[in-house]
Amino acid sequence: MARFIVSPSPHISGGESVPRLMYGVIISLLPAFGVSVFYFGIGMLIITTVSVLSCILFEYLIQKYILKVRPSHLDGSAVLTGLLLAFCLPTNIPFWMVIIGALAAIGIGKMTFGGLGNNIFNPALVGRVFLFISFPVAMTSWPEPGQWMQYTDAATGATPLAVMKEGIATRPAGEILSELPSFLQLFLGNMKGSSGEVAAFALLIGMCYMLYRKIITWHIPVSILGTVFLFTGILWLVNPDRFASPVFHLLTGGLMLGAIYMATDYVTSPMTGRGMLIYGAGIGIVTVLIRIFGAYPEGVQFAILIFNGFTPLLNKYIKPVRFGKEVAHG
């Protein structure tokens, strides 16, 4: 007699898997990676390779020898963390610092909480902030684009955001803006900054791909970018000399990378649409507060980490809209 498999319904699966989703995000990062190699050349290749390989290695070692579980280092999530970490570092950073960043990202950011699915904070950002605090000089000297063969020896300078922050106390914003690359150049990523954050257009292409593949929904990127645009727009309308234009804020710093990739990390972002909108708006507001009123020129990383911390609360209190609102009395 034939033996059949008996299990409860559903009997078919949609074929979605964690590796498919992770590698989907990785594919969507390829345009931004390409642009970054175009601007920063060999430095980008070195830090990306080191970061990705160290993340995979640390994930494997920690799972195998410390947690003693079956390593899942090739499920795509460690590769993705490695890529995103590299994307938010300057390309002239010494490679051993990248390794330390990867250890912080995977070890502290992810594995201490129990691995994929349990971490509260975005691992790549944990790695970045760890490096930012440990090596403030290396993390704030940004190579000029176009030095393909220079790695740690590349000529450096300040990011447009830092230039703006520095100058705006004494000079009108418009005057500073005229000395910086044009909006078109900023959109194309021709500026000093973290390796993968510079090219807004490439990141937007990646976002379209992820939306098309239904890897992410529009809620988080749109709410973050929209809030930043609105908030800085209002300030700019009130006093255009004292505050930079909202377009400048959208195109500079890590905003695009943060809004599209860092804040949309499944594990650390809310699950309902409404939760995502609150989370995104919160990130937008805190980003602007830090950029304009805080000590640092850039605030996206802190804003996202702060709201990562609110995610469990948002998941608990923001419920999806239920079907059939009122309860029938029978």
Next chain:
Amino acid sequence: MKLKTFAMGGVHPPENKLSAGVRIRDLSLPEMVVIPVSQHLGAPSKVIVERGEQVKTGQLIARAEGFVSTNIHASVSGKVTKVDVFPDPSGYRRLAVQIKVEGDEWMETIDRSDTLVEEITLEAEEIRKRIVEAGIVGLGGATFPTHVKLTTPRGKKAEYLVVNGVECEPYLTADHALMMERSEALLAGIRIMMKGLGVEKAILGIENNKPDAIEKMREITRGTGIRVAGLKVKYPQGGEKQLVKAVLNREVPSGGLPIDVGVVVFNVGTVHAAYEAVQKNRPLIDRVVTITGKSLARPSNFRVRIGTPVAHLIEETGGLPEDTAKVINGGPMMGKALSTLDVPVVKGTSGIVLIRDGEARRNVVIQCIRCGKCMQVCPMGLEPYLLMNLSEKEMFERMESERVLDCIECGSCSYTCPSSRPLLDYIRLGKAEVNKIVRSRKAV
């Protein structure tokens, strides 16, 4: 024209309608039939025949016990060989009547001709009576006794009849075939149901992957006031609540029934069976069943006598393919896996789907990555990941307040989960516990 659909959640599995367009044929009679007395939701029927008795096709063999129960008839003529427990498609051994087939002699009262009887002479009360007598249940799969739905509860008013021609389960094509080949009878059936319910308005919902059926039904319902709604393909649109939302934009309240918003929903198969019961005096002794699978030689739509062994059905379509790993009674999203082919086709069997090796096994379960996809696809706006966690931790009171009883068990969450988590399995477990709690609360 913009296609309608329900607003919340839903998935779109590959349709795999392999037997679409295959004409309905009468399946040959098996040697033996086994007719369970519990083929419907509600109390099992009481057997009124004895071992050794000769029965005719269409003869009553088990009587309804109470209001929520149904009559059951002999689907073949022959000798009752056993009244005993037999395995049924739900996996349990339950009381059934076994009949050895001898010829095919029908009750004289049944009109077996092909003539279409359009004129409805009976009044609503008599229509209901005929349906009670004929043992009609919901043929979409839920098998709820039809006469119960035809009896509008006090204080409620039926305004619309919604006929379910959605057939949103992958693979299944029985309803599609019925709409194509029996459209006139179906139209008469819709009118009968409208009269039985006392409603003026009826809507037939059909998904857009059956454009021929939409066109055909539109053509024959022209000028009748019956509306045919073309729907965007989305699972589980065949769920009552989703269908009512799609065609009328009315939301059935939590814990309620479509009648709470003035709607009664019947499947096209049910409506067709009602036509035969009322106009032809024919009890529910057979139904259209899709038998299909990617390796099956001839995926088909058969008119099958109730009680026919599944094995017989498969033989008639070219035999069981070597690579069959799972046999499903019903569709792949909500059907039940069979452990043996030695079970009968029952009133609720809309199809038999054979799943090949490779596709039948579940993937390895990994951690939840909190992607929220289960919530995005839940058509009831629930949080499947949370319900599963609560079920694992046996926090049943909390499950109730998170509205687990709203779950329609469509399986969209498990289907979608990238971590292959058995969400619906755990939700079902918890739901059963919550139901127990609710019952004991009522008993106090």
